[in-house]
Amino acid sequence: MGDANLDADCIFCKIIRGEIPSFKLFEDDKVFAFMDINPVHPGHSLVIPKFHTPNIFEAPPEWAAATVNGVQRLARAVEKTVSPDGINILQANGPGAAQSVFHLHMHVVPRKNGDELPMNWGIRPGDMAEIEALAADIRANLD
Numbered sequence: 795m796g797d798a799n800l801d802a803d804c805i806f807c808k809i810i811r812g813e814i815p816s817f818k819l820f821e822d823d824k825v826f827a828f829m830d831i832n833p834v835h836p837g838h839s840l841v842i843p844k845f846h847t848p849n850i851f852e853a854p855p856e857w858a859a860a861t862v863n864g865v866q867r868l869a870r871a872v873e874k875t876v877s878p879d880g881i882n883i884l885q886a887n888g889p890g891a892a893q894s895v896f897h898l899h900m901h902v903v904p905r906k907n908g909d910e911l912p913m914n915w916g917i918r919p920g921d922m923a924e925i926e927a928l929a930a931d932i933r934a935n936l937d
Contacts, residue, residue: 801846806897810844819868824860827868830901834911837876837904841865848896849887858898865900878904882913 800807808814810826817829819839830838841864847853853861869881884901886893905911 799845801897804846804895804897806842806895806899807846810842819871820864822864824857825864827864835876835878835904835906835909837872837878837902839868839872839902840899841868841902842897842899847898849893849898850885851887853898861898861900865902869902872902872904876904879907880905884913 797811800810805814809816809828810821817831819827819829821827821844823844825841825843827839827841830840841861843853843857843861845854845857847857850858865883869883872878873881882901882903882905884903885899903911903913
């Protein structure tokens with residue numbers, strides 16, 4: 795790996811390099827997992843690739859895949875440890891999605907029934923013709 799894949803000023807890259815302390819959970823040659831220091835619930839943690847990329851759009855596929863594999867490993871451990879009622883996996887891209895650190899990262903967020911964490915939305919039936927048309931447009935833009 796090496797520092798060539800990291801950014802000098804990125805807070806998550808600094809965590810990977812050990813310049814900023816963290817509560818590391820695990821790391822391998824592709825990912826680094828650590829506790830969120832502003833947790834919404836006990837067990838809230840993150841997985842980041844050891845490759846600086848600002849978001850999912852710019853992430854090379856092998857780094858995105860490694861990150862998801864790390865999330866699966868971490869989610870299993872969090873589930874076993876804190877026995878939540880469920881777990882949300884959250885990944886935000888851009889200011890409109892409330893991304894606060896511009897290094898690809900995925901949150902593992904344990905949930906409890908009735909916790910009222912404002913992440914879920916109600917079910918509201920959509921317009922099937924609009925959904926069908928948008929699906930066609932999205933398919934046309936797939937790589």
